[in-house]
Amino acid sequence: MNSIQFIKAQDDDFKFVREIRIAVFTNEQGADAADEFDCFDDVADFLLLYDKGKPVATARLVITEKGYKIGRIAVLKEYRGNGYGAVIVRRVTEKAFNKGAETVYVDAQSYAVPFYEKIGFRIISEEIIDRGLPHIPMCIERKNYYVR
Numbered sequence: 001m002n003s004i005q006f007i008k009a010q011d012d013d014f015k016f017v018r019e020i021r022i023a024v025f026t027n028e029q030g031a032d033a034a035d036e037f038d039c040f041d042d043v044a045d046f047l048l049l050y051d052k053g054k055p056v057a058t059a060r061l062v063i064t065e066k067g068y069k070i071g072r073i074a075v076l077k078e079y080r081g082n083g084y085g086a087v088i089v090r091r092v093t094e095k096a097f098n099k100g101a102e103t104v105y106v107d108a109q110s111y112a113v114p115f116y117e118k119i120g121f122r123i124i125s126e127e128i129i130d131r132g133l134p135h136i137p138m139c140i141e142r143k144n145y146y147v148r
Helices: 014-028 084-098 110-119
Strands: 002-007 045-051 054-063 068-075 103-109 128-130 133-141
Touching: 002 084, 014 045, 014 054, 014 068, 045 084, 054 084, 068 084, 084 103, 084 110, 103 110, 110 133
Parallel strands: 068 103
Antiparallel strands: 002 045, 045 054, 054 068, 103 133, 128 133
16 A cells, blocks of 8 residues: 655655655766755755655755746665655645746756646746756646646
8 A cells, every 4th residue: 555645845755855865866867966956955845755764756846036837856776666756746746826826937847848748738848957967957838727
């Protein structure tokens, strides 16, 4: 049985968010470790997805100057291919809309653009570099989001 939990950085389970992000972004993808955790972590809502009680995926939701933004979406390598990425992206996107967002933003890693497009996100800008990794800014509007 899988479950999802929303937490804050101050919660004990935030250690699992840290472990997943370090494993995926720093160790696996080579992201700049010094920039992996930032000021947004102090105020974000985090999602943890558990597979049989083990935390295996995470994402965060923050409010930026632009509005609601999801990010740091990570699924442990051995749990990919189970649809967990889509589950967590949809859940944090829905949380943003439930909080009043009209638009939700994400800086998608370039290789993941088709994944986000299937959910309904669209490209809004040119490629940027975040933590040494190429990303494409994307967004989805409430009126174009359908719960699946």
